[in-house]
Amino acid sequence: MLKRQDIAFESSGQTCRGWLFLPAASGTGKPPVIVMAHGLGAIKEMGLEAYAQRFVAAGYACLVFDYRHFGASDGEPRQLLDIGKQLADWQAAIDHARNLPAVDGSRMALWGSSFGGGHVLVAGTRNPQVKAVIAQCPFTDGVASALAIDIKTSLQLSALAMADALGALCGRQPIYVPLAAAPGELAMMNTPDAKSGYLGLVPKGLAFRNEVAARVVLGIFLHAPGRIARASSVPSLLCICATDSVAPAGASLKHAAKIAKGEVKLYQLGHFDIYAGQGFAAVITDQLEFLQRFVSP
Secondary structure, three states: OOEEEEEEEEOOOOOEEEEEEOOOOOOOOOOEEEEEEEEOOOOOOOOOOHHHHHHHOOEEEEEEEEOOOOOOOOOOOOOOOOOOHHHHHHHHHHHHOOOOOOOEEEEEEEEOOOOOHHHHHHHHHHOOOEEEEEEEEEOOOOHHHHHHHOOHHHHHHHHHHHHHHHHOOOOOOOOEEEEEEEOOOOOOOOOOOHHHHHHOOOOOOOOOOOOEEHHHHHHHOOHHHHHHHHHHOOOEEEEEEEEOOOHHHHHHHHOOOOOOOOOEEEOOOOOOOOOOOOHHHHHHHHHHHHHHHOOOO
């Protein structure tokens, strides 16, 4: 039943690559399409196919892509996370999906996880014709996430970020910092569940760089997609993890309460528990029910 093909589309003159999943032909017309992407430094192979399989089984098409500078997509230097560029990639993916001949681009949903969960909230405000938005364990508030980091790590990351940003102005290669590490080690995420949870999503044998250009730290601290999403008119489901150590639940719940058509599902899970096991089973059930109400296949 599951058809997967490689796809590519242009974003600001560079190529993003991903997968297009199509359901079996049903004789009832073209399927609605869900555009999907991952979180901080993550790539599509890190658990997204499991979600796509469930959505496709329910009758949806799924376009899953990597951001520029990551995974299969183009962009130099590698491992450069630029919030503006990633939002542009989302817009390019939406525009590409809207014109795919095999899907009904007028019936579209957006799905993002973690940092990508923040991106879909912003993209929803820019694309009011989208029928539904799902933000899973979403990054909604840079200040809240910064406060979740210990002071020592925060100061070290800030210093490296400024050095990297200044070096970029001079044409130097990026200064890289780990994405995930153990508590006490320098990384973007160093909570007790970060290293095992994040790197546990990487399939065995897949080449993956556990690092990102440090300059992104400055942008993350100032980014608040939850606040931007208050202007959204699109039905939005926020799947929030109550014990989230990376994207604190308190800030996300406050922002969600001010989204006009926002809905919340709260799970007694950590940030990385939502990708497998009972956490995955619970969240995918709720997401399918939400999609059925707003963009039924």
